[in-house]
Amino acid sequence: xxxxxxxxxxxxxxxxxxxxxxxxxxxxxxxxxLLSPAQAKANGLPQPPVALLPTFYFPDADGGYQPAVDSxxxxxxxxxxxxxxxxxxxxxxVAIIDALIEDYADEWMTKMMFHYRWHFAADAEKAAxxxxxxxxxxxxxxxxxxxxKMFGDRQIGRLSYVGSNEITAPVIEASFVRFLDIFENMLxxxxxxxxxxxxxxxxxxxxxLTQLAHFDPTPLALTLARxxxxxxxxxxxxxxxxxxxxxPIVAVPASVGPLLAEIGRVYAPVMLGNEKALVAGQxxxxxxxxxxxxxxxxxxxxxxxxxxxxxxxxxxxxxxRGACLELARVAGLEEVLAAGGD
Numbered sequence: 001x002x003x004x005x006x007x008x009x010x011x012x013x014x015x016x017x018x019x020x021x022x023x024x025x026x027x028x029x030x031x032x033x034l035l036s037p038a039q040a041k042a043n044g045l046p047q048p049p050v051a052l053l054p055t056f057y058f059p060d061a062d063g064g065y066q067p068a069v070d071s072x073x074x075x076x077x078x079x080x081x082x083x084x085x086x087x088x089x090x091x092x093x094v095a096i097i098d099a100l101i102e103d104y105a106d107e108w109m110t111k112m113m114f115h116y117r118w119h120f121a122a123d124a125e126k127a128a129x130x131x132x133x134x135x136x137x138x139x140x141x142x143x144x145x146x147x148x149k150m151f152g153d154r155q156i157g158r159l160s161y162v163g164s165n166e167i168t169a170p171v172i173e174a175s176f177v178r179f180l181d182i183f184e185n186m187l188x189x190x191x192x193x194x195x196x197x198x199x200x201x202x203x204x205x206x207x208x209l210t211q212l213a214h215f216d217p218t219p220l221a222l223t224l225a226r227x228x229x230x231x232x233x234x235x236x237x238x239x240x241x242x243x244x245x246x247x248p249i250v251a252v253p254a255s256v257g258p259l260l261a262e263i264g265r266v267y268a269p270v271m272l273g274n275e276k277a278l279v280a281g282q283x284x285x286x287x288x289x290x291x292x293x294x295x296x297x298x299x300x301x302x303x304x305x306x307x308x309x310x311x312x313x314x315x316x317x318x319x320x321r322g323a324c325l326e327l328a329r330v331a332g333l334e335e336v337l338a339a340g341g342d
Contacts, residue, residue: 006031008065010040011054014131014215016113017071017106018054019238020207024075027198027240028085036135071207072102072308075200087200091250093320096312096337097327098199101259103305105204108267112176113211115164116219118156123216128152163270163296171292175266176212176219177226182258184227189255197246198237206237252323257330264332266290271336274302306336313337 007030011018025032035043040055048055048067056074057065068074079086089095117127128148159165164172183205186193193201213223213234223231266289273287277298286295316324328334 005059006033008033008035008040008045008057009054010035010037010045012036012131012134014127014134014211015053016110016207016211017052018207019210020071020203021054021056021074023206023237023240024078024087024203026238027203027243028078028082028087029241030078030082038135071204072099072106072200072305075203085245087198087203089194089199089249091248092312092316093323094194094199094249094252096309096316096324097252097256097260098194098201099312100263100309100333100337101193101201101256102204103309104263104267105201105208107299107302107305108175108263108270109179109205109208109212111162111164112172112179112219113208113216114155114159114162115169115172116176116212116216118152118159119164119169120218123218124152124156126217127215128155161297163294165295167292168289168294168296171266171289171294174290175262177222178262179259180223180227180230182262184229186255186259187229187233190253193256193259194249194253195246197243197249198240199249202237206234209234210238252327257327260327260331260333264336268333268336270294270296271302271306274298275306278303309337 007025009021009032011021011034013019022032022034035045037053040057045057045065046067048069050069052069054069054071056068058068058077060066068077075087079088089098116123118124128151129144132144132147132151190196192198193205209223209230212219213227213231214220269287269289273285273294277283277285278300282298284295284297286293288294313321313324324337325334328337
């Protein structure tokens with residue numbers, strides 16, 4: 001790939017995954033052009049099979065572009081195509097724990113984000129009014145009001161799809177508060193999750209926190225009250241292009257332990273319940289999360305994430321495998337990584 005050509009992508013400020021990937025590009029010092037979805041369409045760029053934000057467009061051999069989505073494999077592709085300042089660490093044990101935390105941010109914290117944005121009236125009103133104006137501020141207020149109501153009603157109607165309802169709301173909200181306390185303490189010890197340089201987990205957490213800590217009123221107020229380091233960290237993470245190169249991360253610090261325990265507490269039962277239901281051919285599943293009932297639609301993508309994590313675990317050497325199993329055992333993640341703790 002010609003590194004002199006800017007990468008094309010389209011996305012939106014209200015998309016945590018767009019923000020995640022823009023921060024990755026800045027950290028890696030990769031030139032890019034960010035288009036709005038409307039600009040991408042106007043430029044005749046091809047649509048991906050599944051429309052997700054952000055969508056990247058990679059040059060192909062015929063002079064055109066191939067669309068690509070999904071932030072996790074996109075980071076790995078960028079590390080291959082632009083080897084400088086890698087995001088994914090070479091140390092296998094660090095890489096698998098990094099991937100686990102990235103998955104938690106992408107798939108569990110997005111439930112927090114969606115819940116806070118659309119469950120509370122003030123948050124939903126702000127989101128609906130602002131998000132419909134992203135990329136285009138021209139037009140009558142009456143038309144924006146119509147679009148905001150239509151968009152807000154649609155998103156509020158999707159709350160149950162991602163697992164947010166009156167029964168699960170206390171689980172999601174308590175998990176967010178615990179996360180704030182855990183990550184605030186981690187940031188008191190090191191600048192990033194694993195030490196002196198950011199990894200995929202940092203960018204994934206940052207992406208969700210651009211919304212939870214900096215946009216939606218209810219979680220923003222909680223963040224300012226409990227986690228001022230996190231609020232400042234989100235600002236810092238936006239552009240790390242000036243950060244000096246740091247030595248590779250070769251070990252998992254002890255400070256990560258409480259976050260892994262939180263993942264085992266809330267996200268692990270959802271991953272495993274979803275997997276069990278999909279194997280049984282079900283479209284919804286129920287499980288217990290943090291002592292409360294949890295019910296939602298099955299997500300085939302979550303099972304794919306589980307398979308990726310187990311593949312990374314299966315590829316570990318004996319020493320790393322033992323260390324990983326010990327971390328998993330303490331955090332209640334054995335079945336997640338080892339398919340039953342094998």
